[in-house]
Amino acid sequence: MPDATGLELIANDLRDQDDDGVLATVFFREKAMLIVNAPFVPTALEHLRAMGYSFMASVHGVDYFPEEPRLGVHYELLDMHAVDRITVKTRVHTEDPHVPSASIAWPTANHQEREIYDMFGVIFDDHPDLRRILMPDDYEGYPQRRDFPVGGEPVLFTHNETKSPGWWH
Protein backbone atom coordinates (compact mmCIF):
# COMPACT_ATOMS: atom_id res chain seq x y z
CA MET A 1 0.00 0.00 0.00
CA PRO A 2 1.14 3.54 -0.50
CA ASP A 3 1.27 5.11 2.97
CA ALA A 4 -0.65 8.31 3.79
CA THR A 5 2.17 10.50 2.46
CA GLY A 6 2.51 8.49 -0.73
CA LEU A 7 -1.23 8.81 -1.29
CA GLU A 8 -1.00 12.60 -0.96
CA LEU A 9 1.86 12.65 -3.49
CA ILE A 10 -0.24 10.69 -5.98
CA ALA A 11 -3.17 13.05 -5.36
CA ASN A 12 -0.95 16.06 -5.94
CA ASP A 13 0.32 14.62 -9.23
CA LEU A 14 -3.28 14.12 -10.30
CA ARG A 15 -4.28 17.65 -9.20
CA ASP A 16 -1.54 18.99 -11.44
CA GLN A 17 -3.36 17.44 -14.38
CA ASP A 18 -6.83 18.68 -13.34
CA ASP A 19 -7.55 20.97 -10.40
CA ASP A 20 -11.02 19.57 -9.75
CA GLY A 21 -10.27 15.96 -10.55
CA VAL A 22 -9.46 14.60 -7.10
CA LEU A 23 -12.14 15.39 -4.54
CA ALA A 24 -10.53 13.78 -1.50
CA THR A 25 -8.09 11.17 -0.31
CA VAL A 26 -8.89 8.65 2.37
CA PHE A 27 -6.39 6.52 4.21
CA PHE A 28 -8.31 4.05 6.31
CA ARG A 29 -7.04 0.85 7.91
CA GLU A 30 -3.84 0.88 5.85
CA LYS A 31 -5.84 1.19 2.64
CA ALA A 32 -5.37 4.11 0.27
CA MET A 33 -8.38 5.52 -1.58
CA LEU A 34 -8.66 8.29 -4.13
CA ILE A 35 -12.10 9.88 -4.46
CA VAL A 36 -12.36 11.48 -7.88
CA ASN A 37 -14.87 13.20 -10.12
CA ALA A 38 -16.64 10.86 -12.53
CA PRO A 39 -15.27 12.50 -15.74
CA PHE A 40 -11.75 12.29 -14.31
CA VAL A 41 -11.81 8.50 -13.78
CA PRO A 42 -10.04 7.45 -17.03
CA THR A 43 -7.24 10.01 -16.49
CA ALA A 44 -6.71 8.86 -12.90
CA LEU A 45 -6.65 5.20 -13.94
CA GLU A 46 -4.14 5.86 -16.73
CA HIS A 47 -1.90 7.81 -14.35
CA LEU A 48 -1.97 4.96 -11.84
CA ARG A 49 -1.26 2.43 -14.57
CA ALA A 50 1.84 4.40 -15.54
CA MET A 51 2.90 4.28 -11.87
CA GLY A 52 2.75 0.46 -11.92
CA TYR A 53 -0.80 -0.25 -10.83
CA SER A 54 -1.36 -2.14 -14.04
CA PHE A 55 -3.84 -4.82 -12.91
CA MET A 56 -7.48 -3.95 -12.44
CA ALA A 57 -8.57 -6.47 -9.83
CA SER A 58 -12.20 -5.48 -9.58
CA VAL A 59 -14.86 -2.90 -10.35
CA HIS A 60 -17.71 -2.60 -7.87
CA GLY A 61 -20.99 -0.79 -7.75
CA VAL A 62 -22.28 0.64 -4.48
CA ASP A 63 -25.54 2.26 -3.45
CA TYR A 64 -25.01 4.78 -0.63
CA PHE A 65 -28.74 5.36 -0.04
CA PRO A 66 -29.86 7.70 1.53
CA GLU A 67 -26.67 9.75 0.99
CA GLU A 68 -26.31 11.84 -2.12
CA PRO A 69 -24.81 11.33 -4.64
CA ARG A 70 -26.15 7.83 -4.21
CA LEU A 71 -24.38 5.56 -6.66
CA GLY A 72 -20.72 4.70 -6.31
CA VAL A 73 -18.25 2.93 -8.58
CA HIS A 74 -15.04 1.55 -7.11
CA TYR A 75 -11.98 0.48 -9.09
CA GLU A 76 -9.48 -1.73 -7.29
CA LEU A 77 -6.00 -1.54 -8.79
CA LEU A 78 -3.06 -3.79 -8.02
CA ASP A 79 0.67 -3.36 -8.60
CA MET A 80 1.81 -6.94 -9.12
CA HIS A 81 5.53 -6.16 -8.71
CA ALA A 82 5.34 -4.09 -5.54
CA VAL A 83 2.27 -6.02 -4.30
CA ASP A 84 0.60 -2.72 -3.73
CA ARG A 85 -3.05 -1.80 -3.93
CA ILE A 86 -5.00 1.40 -4.40
CA THR A 87 -8.70 2.13 -4.75
CA VAL A 88 -10.29 4.76 -6.98
CA LYS A 89 -13.84 5.75 -6.06
CA THR A 90 -16.37 7.94 -7.75
CA ARG A 91 -19.96 8.92 -6.97
CA VAL A 92 -22.81 9.86 -9.29
CA HIS A 93 -26.45 10.91 -8.84
CA THR A 94 -29.27 8.55 -9.79
CA GLU A 95 -30.76 11.24 -12.05
CA ASP A 96 -27.60 11.47 -14.15
CA PRO A 97 -25.62 8.26 -13.55
CA HIS A 98 -22.95 8.71 -16.22
CA VAL A 99 -19.38 7.47 -15.74
CA PRO A 100 -16.82 7.23 -18.57
CA SER A 101 -16.17 3.58 -19.36
CA ALA A 102 -12.80 2.09 -18.50
CA SER A 103 -13.37 -1.00 -20.61
CA ILE A 104 -11.49 0.17 -23.70
CA ALA A 105 -8.24 0.68 -21.80
CA TRP A 106 -8.95 -2.15 -19.34
CA PRO A 107 -10.76 -5.04 -21.08
CA THR A 108 -11.49 -6.75 -17.76
CA ALA A 109 -13.82 -3.89 -16.88
CA ASN A 110 -16.16 -4.81 -19.73
CA HIS A 111 -18.25 -7.45 -17.95
CA GLN A 112 -17.93 -5.81 -14.55
CA GLU A 113 -19.29 -2.53 -15.85
CA ARG A 114 -22.11 -4.41 -17.50
CA GLU A 115 -22.90 -5.99 -14.14
CA ILE A 116 -22.90 -2.59 -12.42
CA TYR A 117 -25.18 -1.29 -15.15
CA ASP A 118 -27.43 -4.33 -14.66
CA MET A 119 -27.61 -4.11 -10.87
CA PHE A 120 -27.31 -0.38 -10.15
CA GLY A 121 -28.16 1.40 -13.38
CA VAL A 122 -24.88 3.27 -13.73
CA ILE A 123 -24.44 4.16 -17.40
CA PHE A 124 -20.88 3.80 -18.65
CA ASP A 125 -20.36 6.15 -21.58
CA ASP A 126 -18.54 4.72 -24.61
CA HIS A 127 -18.87 1.18 -23.33
CA PRO A 128 -18.67 -1.12 -26.39
CA ASP A 129 -21.60 -3.36 -25.39
CA LEU A 130 -23.63 -1.99 -22.51
CA ARG A 131 -26.37 -4.60 -22.02
CA ARG A 132 -27.73 -6.44 -19.01
CA ILE A 133 -25.51 -9.38 -18.12
CA LEU A 134 -27.25 -11.28 -15.28
CA MET A 135 -30.92 -10.34 -15.44
CA PRO A 136 -33.07 -10.95 -18.54
CA ASP A 137 -32.86 -8.28 -21.21
CA ASP A 138 -36.46 -7.18 -20.67
CA TYR A 139 -36.09 -6.84 -16.89
CA GLU A 140 -37.25 -3.53 -15.48
CA GLY A 141 -35.44 -1.77 -12.67
CA TYR A 142 -32.04 -2.14 -11.04
CA PRO A 143 -32.39 -4.84 -8.38
CA GLN A 144 -29.35 -4.06 -6.20
CA ARG A 145 -30.42 -0.48 -5.54
CA ARG A 146 -31.46 -0.23 -1.94
CA ASP A 147 -34.88 1.24 -2.69
CA PHE A 148 -35.68 -1.74 -4.94
CA PRO A 149 -38.16 -4.15 -3.31
CA VAL A 150 -36.55 -7.42 -2.25
CA GLY A 151 -39.30 -9.35 -4.02
CA GLY A 152 -39.91 -13.03 -3.59
CA GLU A 153 -42.70 -14.70 -1.69
CA PRO A 154 -43.75 -13.82 1.85
CA VAL A 155 -42.64 -16.50 4.30
CA LEU A 156 -44.48 -17.25 7.51
CA PHE A 157 -42.07 -17.73 10.39
CA THR A 158 -43.16 -18.96 13.77
CA HIS A 159 -41.78 -15.89 15.53
CA ASN A 160 -44.26 -13.75 13.58
CA GLU A 161 -47.16 -15.54 15.22
CA THR A 162 -48.80 -13.77 18.14
CA LYS A 163 -49.90 -17.05 19.68
CA SER A 164 -48.99 -20.64 18.96
CA PRO A 165 -50.98 -21.94 16.00
CA GLY A 166 -49.87 -25.37 17.08
CA TRP A 167 -49.06 -26.76 13.66
CA TRP A 168 -45.42 -27.44 14.46
CA HIS A 169 -46.06 -29.56 17.56
Next chain:
Amino acid sequence: MQDDFRARQLRARDMLRGDLELPEIEKMVEESIMTTTLDKAVNWARSNSLFPATFGLACCAIEMMSMVAARLDAARFGFEAFRATPRQADLLILSGRVSIKMAPVIRRIYDQMLEPKWAIAMGACSSSMGVFNNYAIVPADKFMPVDVHVPGCPPRPEALMHGILKLRKQIQADPDQGWRARYGGEGTEELLPDADTYAAAINVPGGEEGQGA
Protein backbone atom coordinates in the same frame (compact mmCIF):
# COMPACT_ATOMS: atom_id res chain seq x y z
CA MET B 1 -39.81 -75.71 -1.35
CA GLN B 2 -37.17 -77.34 -3.45
CA ASP B 3 -39.34 -80.41 -3.97
CA ASP B 4 -42.13 -78.13 -5.01
CA PHE B 5 -39.89 -76.54 -7.63
CA ARG B 6 -38.81 -79.94 -8.88
CA ALA B 7 -42.44 -81.05 -9.12
CA ARG B 8 -43.32 -77.97 -11.18
CA GLN B 9 -40.35 -78.61 -13.47
CA LEU B 10 -41.47 -82.14 -14.07
CA ARG B 11 -45.02 -80.99 -14.72
CA ALA B 12 -43.78 -78.47 -17.29
CA ARG B 13 -41.80 -81.22 -19.00
CA ASP B 14 -44.82 -83.46 -19.08
CA MET B 15 -46.93 -80.69 -20.56
CA LEU B 16 -44.42 -80.12 -23.34
CA ARG B 17 -44.45 -83.84 -24.08
CA GLY B 18 -48.27 -83.82 -24.15
CA ASP B 19 -48.51 -86.23 -21.25
CA LEU B 20 -50.64 -84.03 -18.99
CA GLU B 21 -54.33 -84.67 -18.40
CA LEU B 22 -56.90 -81.88 -18.29
CA PRO B 23 -57.20 -81.26 -14.51
CA GLU B 24 -53.45 -81.11 -14.22
CA ILE B 25 -53.22 -78.67 -17.12
CA GLU B 26 -55.79 -76.44 -15.46
CA LYS B 27 -53.86 -76.52 -12.20
CA MET B 28 -50.65 -75.63 -13.98
CA VAL B 29 -52.21 -72.69 -15.79
CA GLU B 30 -53.60 -71.45 -12.49
CA GLU B 31 -50.17 -71.56 -10.93
CA SER B 32 -48.11 -70.06 -13.71
CA ILE B 33 -50.23 -67.32 -15.26
CA MET B 34 -51.05 -63.97 -13.69
CA THR B 35 -53.81 -61.80 -15.08
CA THR B 36 -53.90 -58.02 -14.86
CA THR B 37 -55.07 -55.05 -16.88
CA LEU B 38 -52.86 -53.61 -19.58
CA ASP B 39 -52.88 -50.21 -17.87
CA LYS B 40 -51.55 -51.68 -14.68
CA ALA B 41 -48.85 -53.60 -16.49
CA VAL B 42 -47.78 -50.53 -18.44
CA ASN B 43 -47.72 -48.35 -15.32
CA TRP B 44 -45.73 -51.00 -13.51
CA ALA B 45 -43.16 -51.00 -16.29
CA ARG B 46 -43.04 -47.21 -16.48
CA SER B 47 -42.70 -46.75 -12.77
CA ASN B 48 -39.74 -49.08 -12.60
CA SER B 49 -37.78 -47.59 -15.47
CA LEU B 50 -37.92 -43.82 -15.02
CA PHE B 51 -35.14 -42.18 -17.00
CA PRO B 52 -34.23 -38.83 -15.45
CA ALA B 53 -32.77 -36.10 -17.65
CA THR B 54 -29.10 -35.28 -17.04
CA PHE B 55 -29.84 -31.85 -15.70
CA GLY B 56 -28.30 -30.18 -12.66
CA LEU B 57 -29.03 -26.64 -11.60
CA ALA B 58 -27.11 -26.00 -8.39
CA CYS B 59 -25.85 -27.62 -5.21
CA CYS B 60 -28.79 -30.08 -5.08
CA ALA B 61 -27.33 -31.65 -8.23
CA ILE B 62 -24.43 -32.95 -6.12
CA GLU B 63 -26.89 -34.82 -3.91
CA MET B 64 -28.70 -36.02 -7.03
CA MET B 65 -25.43 -37.43 -8.34
CA SER B 66 -24.71 -39.22 -5.09
CA MET B 67 -28.15 -40.78 -5.27
CA VAL B 68 -27.07 -42.76 -8.32
CA ALA B 69 -23.68 -43.63 -6.84
CA ALA B 70 -22.82 -46.86 -5.09
CA ARG B 71 -24.12 -46.15 -1.58
CA LEU B 72 -27.78 -45.54 -2.43
CA ASP B 73 -27.66 -46.99 -5.92
CA ALA B 74 -30.83 -45.84 -7.66
CA ALA B 75 -30.20 -48.62 -10.19
CA ARG B 76 -31.99 -50.92 -7.73
CA PHE B 77 -35.22 -49.24 -8.77
CA GLY B 78 -34.39 -48.65 -12.40
CA PHE B 79 -33.62 -44.90 -12.27
CA GLU B 80 -29.94 -45.03 -13.01
CA ALA B 81 -30.06 -44.27 -16.73
CA PHE B 82 -29.68 -40.48 -16.83
CA ARG B 83 -30.45 -39.55 -20.42
CA ALA B 84 -28.52 -36.74 -22.03
CA THR B 85 -31.46 -35.52 -24.08
CA PRO B 86 -34.95 -34.54 -22.90
CA ARG B 87 -36.43 -36.52 -25.80
CA GLN B 88 -35.36 -39.77 -24.14
CA ALA B 89 -36.04 -38.74 -20.57
CA ASP B 90 -39.31 -38.97 -18.72
CA LEU B 91 -38.38 -37.45 -15.37
CA LEU B 92 -37.05 -33.92 -14.84
CA ILE B 93 -35.41 -33.33 -11.46
CA LEU B 94 -35.17 -29.59 -10.76
CA SER B 95 -32.08 -29.85 -8.60
CA GLY B 96 -31.45 -26.32 -7.44
CA ARG B 97 -32.54 -22.72 -7.70
CA VAL B 98 -34.32 -21.56 -10.84
CA SER B 99 -33.57 -17.98 -11.82
CA ILE B 100 -36.06 -16.02 -13.87
CA LYS B 101 -33.58 -16.15 -16.73
CA MET B 102 -33.34 -19.96 -16.53
CA ALA B 103 -37.10 -20.57 -16.19
CA PRO B 104 -37.92 -20.31 -19.93
CA VAL B 105 -35.05 -22.69 -20.69
CA ILE B 106 -36.34 -25.25 -18.20
CA ARG B 107 -39.87 -24.88 -19.48
CA ARG B 108 -38.58 -25.59 -22.98
CA ILE B 109 -36.70 -28.68 -21.80
CA TYR B 110 -39.84 -29.87 -20.05
CA ASP B 111 -41.85 -29.28 -23.22
CA GLN B 112 -39.32 -31.23 -25.26
CA MET B 113 -39.83 -34.30 -23.10
CA LEU B 114 -42.42 -36.70 -24.48
CA GLU B 115 -45.47 -37.93 -22.59
CA PRO B 116 -45.68 -39.55 -20.15
CA LYS B 117 -43.39 -37.28 -18.15
CA TRP B 118 -42.99 -36.28 -14.56
CA ALA B 119 -41.14 -33.57 -12.65
CA ILE B 120 -39.63 -33.45 -9.19
CA ALA B 121 -38.82 -30.12 -7.55
CA MET B 122 -35.82 -30.98 -5.40
CA GLY B 123 -34.84 -28.77 -2.49
CA ALA B 124 -36.21 -25.62 -0.95
CA CYS B 125 -35.20 -23.27 -3.77
CA SER B 126 -37.10 -24.85 -6.63
CA SER B 127 -40.18 -25.41 -4.45
CA SER B 128 -40.41 -22.21 -2.43
CA MET B 129 -37.28 -20.17 -3.34
CA GLY B 130 -35.60 -21.09 -0.05
CA VAL B 131 -32.91 -18.73 1.18
CA PHE B 132 -32.83 -17.01 -2.21
CA ASN B 133 -36.27 -15.53 -1.66
CA ASN B 134 -35.66 -12.43 -3.77
CA TYR B 135 -36.10 -10.77 -7.14
CA ALA B 136 -34.00 -13.26 -9.10
CA ILE B 137 -35.56 -16.64 -8.30
CA VAL B 138 -38.87 -18.15 -9.32
CA PRO B 139 -40.50 -21.23 -7.77
CA ALA B 140 -41.03 -24.16 -10.15
CA ASP B 141 -44.79 -24.27 -9.66
CA LYS B 142 -45.13 -20.91 -11.39
CA PHE B 143 -44.03 -22.11 -14.80
CA MET B 144 -44.41 -25.89 -15.01
CA PRO B 145 -46.36 -28.74 -13.44
CA VAL B 146 -44.50 -30.50 -10.63
CA ASP B 147 -45.49 -33.94 -9.33
CA VAL B 148 -43.36 -34.28 -6.21
CA HIS B 149 -41.68 -31.68 -4.00
CA VAL B 150 -38.70 -32.88 -1.98
CA PRO B 151 -37.93 -30.47 0.88
CA GLY B 152 -34.46 -29.86 2.27
CA CYS B 153 -31.51 -27.56 1.71
CA PRO B 154 -30.21 -29.58 0.04
CA PRO B 155 -32.23 -32.77 0.62
CA ARG B 156 -30.17 -35.77 1.57
CA PRO B 157 -29.89 -38.35 -1.21
CA GLU B 158 -32.16 -40.57 0.88
CA ALA B 159 -34.81 -37.85 0.77
CA LEU B 160 -34.62 -37.64 -3.01
CA MET B 161 -34.79 -41.43 -3.14
CA HIS B 162 -37.90 -41.25 -0.97
CA GLY B 163 -39.38 -38.67 -3.34
CA ILE B 164 -38.70 -40.85 -6.35
CA LEU B 165 -40.24 -43.86 -4.63
CA LYS B 166 -43.31 -41.74 -3.80
CA LEU B 167 -43.47 -40.84 -7.48
CA ARG B 168 -43.15 -44.50 -8.36
CA LYS B 169 -46.05 -45.33 -6.09
CA GLN B 170 -48.06 -42.51 -7.63
CA ILE B 171 -47.39 -43.78 -11.15
CA GLN B 172 -48.37 -47.31 -10.19
CA ALA B 173 -51.59 -46.24 -8.48
CA ASP B 174 -52.82 -43.46 -10.76
CA PRO B 175 -50.38 -41.81 -13.13
CA ASP B 176 -51.44 -38.19 -12.71
CA GLN B 177 -54.60 -38.16 -10.61
CA GLY B 178 -56.18 -35.84 -13.15
CA TRP B 179 -54.40 -32.72 -11.95
CA ARG B 180 -52.47 -32.30 -15.18
CA ALA B 181 -55.73 -31.80 -17.06
CA ARG B 182 -57.01 -29.39 -14.42
CA TYR B 183 -53.91 -27.21 -14.62
CA GLY B 184 -53.49 -27.31 -18.37
CA GLY B 185 -50.35 -29.39 -18.14
CA GLU B 186 -51.25 -31.73 -20.99
CA GLY B 187 -50.20 -31.63 -24.59
CA THR B 188 -47.25 -29.32 -24.10
CA GLU B 189 -44.80 -31.38 -26.09
CA GLU B 190 -42.71 -29.36 -28.46
CA LEU B 191 -42.65 -31.30 -31.70
CA LEU B 192 -41.11 -30.01 -34.88
CA PRO B 193 -43.22 -26.90 -35.48
CA ASP B 194 -42.95 -26.91 -39.25
CA ALA B 195 -41.81 -30.24 -40.62
CA ASP B 196 -41.36 -28.97 -44.20
CA THR B 197 -38.98 -26.24 -43.10
CA TYR B 198 -36.87 -28.56 -41.02
CA ALA B 199 -36.90 -31.57 -43.34
CA ALA B 200 -33.90 -30.35 -45.32
CA ALA B 201 -32.07 -29.28 -42.21
CA ILE B 202 -32.28 -32.63 -40.47
CA ASN B 203 -31.73 -34.62 -43.68
CA VAL B 204 -34.94 -36.61 -43.66
CA PRO B 205 -35.69 -38.53 -46.87
CA GLY B 206 -38.68 -36.80 -48.39
CA GLY B 207 -37.31 -33.32 -47.96
CA GLU B 208 -36.42 -31.61 -51.24
CA GLU B 209 -32.67 -32.02 -50.76
CA GLY B 210 -33.11 -35.59 -49.64
CA GLN B 211 -34.91 -36.51 -52.84
CA GLY B 212 -32.15 -34.97 -54.93
CA ALA B 213 -29.58 -37.12 -53.21
